[in-house]
Amino acid sequence: MALWEDLASWRGPTANRVPNGMVEVRGLVVHIADGTYEGTISHQRDPGTENSSHFIVSREGDIAQMVDTADKAWTQRAGNGHWLSVECSGFSVGSPHHASHPGWERLTDKQIAALGRIFARVHEECGVPLALTADPSGTGLGHHSMGGSAWGHDKCPGPPIIAQKPDILAAARQVARPSGPTPSPGLVVRRAAP
Template identity: 45%
Template sequence: MARMPGATWMPITVNYTLGGQREVRGVVLHIMAGTLGGTDSWFRNRQAQASSHFGTGRSGQLRQWVDTRDKAWTQGDGNSRWISIENEGRGGDELTDAQLDRCAEVLAWAHRVHDVPLQSTSDPNGRGLGHHSMGGQAWGGHTSCPGPRIIAQKREIIVRAKRIIAGTPDDDQPPAWPGRLLKYLTGRPMMHGADVRAWQAALTQAGFKTMVDGWYGKTTAANTRKLQRREDLAVDGIVGPNTWRAGW
């Protein structure tokens, strides 16, 4: 069985494929366009032809409807390769703090059980934390699901999942962004300082071999771009607040 501890197990008897999960490439975020209770009822209606592995409520509920060995019916061609999370709310919403925690818990569990990498992806053939609209027409053409505000929260979900895996207390925040853009300056003296050193240490911890010397050179810039690409950020080699936070 692949049922997540901590999630309320509320199995459905229709609208899924027993044993149909071929692989698990990652976790996909959805928005319900409704309530948790209404979605639960809809998934139990044979006419719906729809389901999801997990669902969150805005006040922090976490339900599991489908075992992750089985295929839920929620994202077209992506069904047999991705775990799905439906989130209570409507288009344009952000996830609540409690929903961010529940999504992070699912991602951390998927990392442990299904070897899902703790990274963002916008590629239906990629791996990590994705979102419904990234699949385009092949995934049902739901271009507004879950919406840009939730897509922008993917980085925060990954940060929280990493803290869960590391056993780090929730109140242990990464160092504050130093307030200046860290970047490689072509034809000028390199930026240097304690904040550059801290960033180089973060890159090394994130898996990018970087000399921790406090000087923002070509290697530091190249590894920054690699991290930005992995975390689905703008790939410019510049450490702003979003890139800084993604390093921890």
């Protein structure tokens, strides 16, 4: 896999990763960063935080890549080796920045468009279906809290962003090219009756 430099600005490397650690790619997991774009990039480049994601999207739709898609990023614990990840700049209830950014923040239209471009590329490069999922055993566009305690966060990215997942999927469908020959996981090919 790769750095997607036509899609994202390379802002790595970070020590917070496992080289060639991806076991498979079941889809893309959406997070809220509880931070600004540049602040989140700095946070992920700091080895002391032991935190990273493959991509970060700004409120203006800028995309940073922090971790090669072949490497395991550190953002959803048990899900790390199975899902690519994207942090969206913005703030949620309970963050240290809550006083200045109360409530669950929604994605901007530019963030939705950027997330659509990333998810379309995940579809094209990894054979992930253009679909929504809320199941850690499923495939498609997921979100952090769907993994429960095993994934380490039961709130991220918050109800408003979860409700925007269909908008991200619609944006991806507008720009996606057909994916490669890799069949979707779980696809059953039935033989014709004799």
